[in-house]
Amino acid sequence: MKLSFSLSFFYFLLLAYICSGSASAKSFSALPLRFRKNGHFKILQVADMHYANGKTTPCEDVLPNQMATCSDLNTTAFINRLIQAENPDLIVFTGDNIFGSDATDAGKSLNFAFAPAVESKVPWAAVLGNHDQESDLSREGLMKHIVSMKYTVAQVNPSEADVIDGFGNYNVEIGGVQGSRVENKSLLNLYFLDSGDYSTVPSIRGYGWIKPSQQFWFQQTSIKLKNAYIKNPEAQKGSAPGLAYFHIPLPEYASFDSTNSTGVNGEHAISSASINSGFFSTLLKAGDVKAVFTGHDHLNDFCGNLTGIHLCYAGGFGYHAYGKAGWDRRARVVLATLKKTKNNGWGAVKSIRTWKRLDNQYLTAIDPQVLWTN
Numbered sequence: 001m002k003l004s005f006s007l008s009f010f011y012f013l014l015l016a017y018i019c020s021g022s023a024s025a026k027s028f029s030a031l032p033l034r035f036r037k038n039g040h041f042k043i044l045q046v047a048d049m050h051y052a053n054g055k056t057t058p059c060e061d062v063l064p065n066q067m068a069t070c071s072d073l074n075t076t077a078f079i080n081r082l083i084q085a086e087n088p089d090l091i092v093f094t095g096d097n098i099f100g101s102d103a104t105d106a107g108k109s110l111n112f113a114f115a116p117a118v119e120s121k122v123p124w125a126a127v128l129g130n131h132d133q134e135s136d137l138s139r140e141g142l143m144k145h146i147v148s149m150k151y152t153v154a155q156v157n158p159s160e161a162d163v164i165d166g167f168g169n170y171n172v173e174i175g176g177v178q179g180s181r182v183e184n185k186s187l188l189n190l191y192f193l194d195s196g197d198y199s200t201v202p203s204i205r206g207y208g209w210i211k212p213s214q215q216f217w218f219q220q221t222s223i224k225l226k227n228a229y230i231k232n233p234e235a236q237k238g239s240a241p242g243l244a245y246f247h248i249p250l251p252e253y254a255s256f257d258s259t260n261s262t263g264v265n266g267e268h269a270i271s272s273a274s275i276n277s278g279f280f281s282t283l284l285k286a287g288d289v290k291a292v293f294t295g296h297d298h299l300n301d302f303c304g305n306l307t308g309i310h311l312c313y314a315g316g317f318g319y320h321a322y323g324k325a326g327w328d329r330r331a332r333v334v335l336a337t338l339k340k341t342k343n344n345g346w347g348a349v350k351s352i353r354t355w356k357r358l359d360n361q362y363l364t365a366i367d368p369q370v371l372w373t374n
């Protein structure tokens with residue numbers, strides 16, 4: 001009797017603990033994310049912060065007279081200014097968030113690096129690059145730390161995939177305007193993938209790539225989302241548009257020159273994996289993803305249309321990352337806009353546009369372009 005009483009009391013405590021845990025997790029970032037009342041959803045992409053230890057960490061590739069006053073804190077200041085100026089609905093950090101080999105405590109560096117998102121309470125997502133794991137946390141450890149932070153929508157990996165390569169593969173659905181008929185339907189699908197760090201196949205040198213297990217998960221997710229979309233009363237034929245975010249560019253990024261892309265290839269090169277694992281053709285076949293966004297090559301910030309899918313860089317963001325002195329650090333903004341319906345409601349996504357912002361006095365917006373229209 002005594003035993004069963006204390007046992008049930010124990011279960012009561014356990015239940016109370018679990019409930020309080022999930023309740024507080026929900027209050028972190030109000031899921032689902034939704035389009036605003038004005039029919040807009042805006043994403044700020046931050047690539048390659050290369051954060052280390054804060055104010056003691058010097059800058060790379062700034063003008064000689066800027067050296068003495070420049071540190072990781074300039075990276076923080078740039079994000080804060082962008083959040084003020086753009087008021088994004090989501091911030092996406094596309095890897096090399098921290099520069100592991102200079103970060104003495106990876107957890108602290110992550111906290112520092114993502115602090116502007118956490119403090120502004122803007123929901124945020126992150127994937128890993130090839131440098132994040134060079135400090136004292138593994139790639140799994142980094143993603144576990146990230147998902148424990150406030151206001152993040154990141155996941156270590158999808159719960160429905162039994163076996164998947166990497167850490168930080170997940171999708172996020174963007175619901176319709178609150179109060180509309182499609183408030184619980186995803187009108188915009190975001191995919192986040194771990195493009196790895198380096199090849200683990202001895203005979204293949206160079207960077208990592210998106211593996212078959214991840215592509216299989218992407219295909220299954222895309223089909224599931226399409227099936228849900230068809231049941232959407234306001235939706236048109238086809239699928240909701242999708243956007244994919246990861247770190248290392250696909251080999252197909254080499255398909256452009258200055259005549260058919262917007263922005264620059266300042267590296268005169270694309271540092272993708274040395275083999276092609278076929279993710280671009282997987283995306284083409286799925287048909288829903290309209291644009292891919294990566295980082296990795298800090299001096300490349302172009303965006304080009306390859307057979308209906310835009311392949312875009314954000315350009316280098318962080319001050320403790322290689323760059324080019326006198327060439328402003330930058331970020332990419334994406335804005336999706338819904339179609340107005342006759343009865344003054346909102347329908348499916350009508351257009352997806354992008355531009356970049358430079359870290360100068362005016363946060364100059366450059367290179368506006370249309371990625372997709374419906």
Ligand SMILES: *[C@@H]1O[C@H](CO)[C@@H](O)[C@H](O)[C@H]1NC(C)=O
Nearest residue numbers: 062066069070071073074077
């Ligand atoms: C870095 O921040 C300091 C302090 O606000 C500022 O004086 C300096 O101009 C900034 N450097 C760059 C390269 O933006």
Ligand SMILES: *[C@@H]1O[C@H](CO)[C@@H](O)[C@H](O)[C@H]1NC(C)=O
Nearest residue numbers: 178179180181182183184185
């Ligand atoms: C959306 O989901 C919420 C919570 O489950 C529910 O209260 C609301 O009625 C749903 N909206 C529509 C349009 O179905």
Ligand SMILES: *[C@@H]1O[C@H](CO)[C@@H](O)[C@H](O)[C@H]1NC(C)=O
Nearest residue numbers: 255256257259260305306307
């Ligand atoms: C861009 O133009 C170059 C020639 O200037 C061509 O070789 C390349 O195939 C074009 N790329 C696309 C995606 O059209």
Ligand SMILES: *[C@@H]1O[C@H](CO)[C@@H](O)[C@H](O)[C@H]1NC(C)=O
Nearest residue numbers: 305306307308370371372373
């Ligand atoms: C991208 O290219 C495809 C054909 O390859 C074309 O149908 C589509 O209109 C282009 N998209 C934009 C936004 O220009």
